[in-house]
Amino acid sequence: MDREAQDPDWDESADVVVVGAGYAGVAAAIEARRAGASVLVLEKMRAGGGNSIISGGLMAAAGTPLQQRLGVQDSADLMFEDMLRAGLGLNHRGLARTVAERSAGTLQWTIDELGMSYLEKLEHLGGHAVPRTHVMPNYTGMALMKKLLACARGLGVPIRTGAYLERLVRRGDGRVEGVRVRAGYVYPNAESGVPRTIAARRAVILATGGFAEDVAFRVAQDPRLTAGVETTNKRSTTAEGLREALRIGGLPVQLSWIQLGPWTSPDEKGESAAPSFADLAFEHGMIVHPETGRRLVNELADRKTLADALWETGRPCVCLTDARGLAKAAQPVDRALRKGIVRQFDSLGALAGAYGLPAEALAATVREYNRYVVAGCDPAFGKRIPAGAEPLTEPPYFGMRLRPKIHHTMGGVGINEGAQVLDLEARPIPGLYAAGEVTGGVHGACRLGSCAITECLIFGRIAGRQSAAESGA
């Protein structure tokens, strides 16, 4: 019987209460329901999907049938090693290994259980030893999100929208007993809605996402990221769920590792067409300072070094290449050209004029760089001159403005491999699970591209199954 009838302290109850209706939360709800629990999903926005709905639909998985068909040798071990390298060794080993080992099975689950399909190709993203990034149709993760929501609804799981998490309810060192929300909340009005308490008979699952858009919280961890800094996230990507996990004694893990994408342009919202040209220009071209027209960094340094160097200039920098460079593009940059994010120029001087760069200084920078290319050695910044590199002498030239945007918050609350939230002594907090970007440790210092969907689905599903198996209150 429903405990709400017995306990006047709560307005309602469910076996499992999931907070957040993105990939992790809805995957959790599906598994908890399938394991026999009554489940309620709470979502603060007017519709489910969260930040997941704007995903680019790229999902890393190792050892899949598609890889076999395309002749790609891969393994969970190899993916695990790539995650650790990207994460600068800070990844919580058990969590990263869980993602790598379950990646192929989870991708298959989206096909078999949700009816997802993938393009008959693989992307080879930076930092991955082999092509293992599976691509959803039209390069968007929206279809996956919709299928997850439809699956949950088909199982009878209510997705309660307009429900803003105010409190995780825990007495002392005891079990997490439920939540207090503002029901009827209308984003972003903090005063909207009315308090409502919901008991979780077995467990609460926190799947509230990252905190890229939470200025106060992110500034404490990285004071450079003040208001006005753009992100690639939805505006609703804030920290209230994470704060609650910490307030009741959750272990903070690696909160100060906030990923800035160096490949983003101020000339488009979020990130869409810019990254592929940026990758090309970093390899077969250069980045120059907008005032001096000089290079400022090894363009092939890691993401963090690049983003920090771009950041320090305080304004958009310019990356550029020439016609021979453009011919080396792995992906077409037509869209970026059409949208005017990447611009084409007949001469370096025209490029300089368009971006307000000092023309003579830019010409000198390019001449100097071309000497390094010929010599195969860059004494200025130690850039590894790529095989097949050619001097930048062949018009037309192509340029794009760059400005780092906040992309992903690696840190969060600590969990174990069973998705149980850990306390400050690294012991599980009874009755509380978490999955997805609200957790920390999976990615260490830096998330490898296309591993986020994989992580959300894997730990969401674990949290759902485990929470349903709790003996509860």
Next chain:
Amino acid sequence: MDREAQDPDWDESADVVVVGAGYAGVAAAIEARRAGASVLVLEKMRAGGGNSIISGGLMAAAGTPLQQRLGVQDSADLMFEDMLRAGLGLNHRGLARTVAERSAGTLQWTIDELGMSYLEKLEHLGGHAVPRTHVMPNYTGMALMKKLLACARGLGVPIRTGAYLERLVRRGDGRVEGVRVRAGYVYPNAESGVPRTIAARRAVILATGGFAEDVAFRVAQDPRLTAGVETTNKRSTTAEGLREALRIGGLPVQLSWIQLGPWTSPDEKGESAAPSFADLAFEHGMIVHPETGRRLVNELADRKTLADALWETGRPCVCLTDARGLAKAAQPVDRALRKGIVRQFDSLGALAGAYGLPAEALAATVREYNRYVVAGCDPAFGKRIPAGAEPLTEPPYFGMRLRPKIHHTMGGVGINEGAQVLDLEARPIPGLYAAGEVTGGVHGACRLGSCAITECLIFGRIAGRQSAAESGA
């Protein structure tokens, strides 16, 4: 009147309760007492001093009389900029600025009020734009610690040893009312002592230091730093105070930035003689992998890059230089030679033999490096070849084994410029202050050398004065 007589909930009380008797805690106690508060200092060990007692006695300060006498132009602005550069821009600006601006006055305070003296010279440590590191006699901070303790005792402040912090007492979102300790605690026996509650009528000041030796806590933030990794700290440098601040709702700040010293050797305990030779060999020599005899990193990269590269080899690496390199030493390395930490060899082959390096590979590495020195360009790792660098061809050769050790934990609980501990919304927690290594934000990603004493004294004194001015319970 003492509230303890009125309130049976507490075993005893004081206006201000300071937890930790290192630089920060005792400086706080002195100022609180001078401001008229009754003060009790709690220290878990058998004697005061904490980790501060093994300090190298180096104190950065900008704009001091000694700098003027020695003709060094410096300013608080310059020191602030250096702190920000070292901290990769992650420093909480207001905190770092407070340290820079009060550094000279605080140094003078140690002279005028404590009777400290300093050598008539300045060290120019890496990352500082000018020489501003003031040196205590015999390169030890023990005298300063003893003078602080004597000053506190002279003011009638009891230093209660064997008092282990178990709990900060806070009800809900209210004031921190006091502490629960284990009185009669004998380190490291967790079962020793008996519970005792102490009310803080005005405030508690947390000055419990860093967590370098707390394996469970540090591993959550940096999973590489498992048990057995050496530190330059005392074994008692653990996280119980920080955990308590977080448990009652304190803001975690940059916990995952843990400083590994790349200049440490496994052939001495902690760090003493190794760093000065390491600095020399990094500039005028090289670091080689113990198995391959090959270089592994730009030896002039930042501390973190260096330490990470050394770390990844999983074993001690070897740094080396030759006779001409040694002649460029800013500080004598006699002591390191005498102690056998640095060893001298007639030939490269002898050096290779002593350290188990492959002799031919080492010789090839040195030949290759010498070509880079002559060319003024290092295509392998992008090292900036220093002005005046000469090829390594002049015996004797000098070598030292390197292995990173944990040195400092930059992160901690968040504070504002008034040393008030912040909660998860960045609002002050009533009745709670903190100072020193238990706090986060002053140093950002990386603490600049010799700024720790400065920080401890400055925020300790602020915490003492502010807490004494609290209206309290």
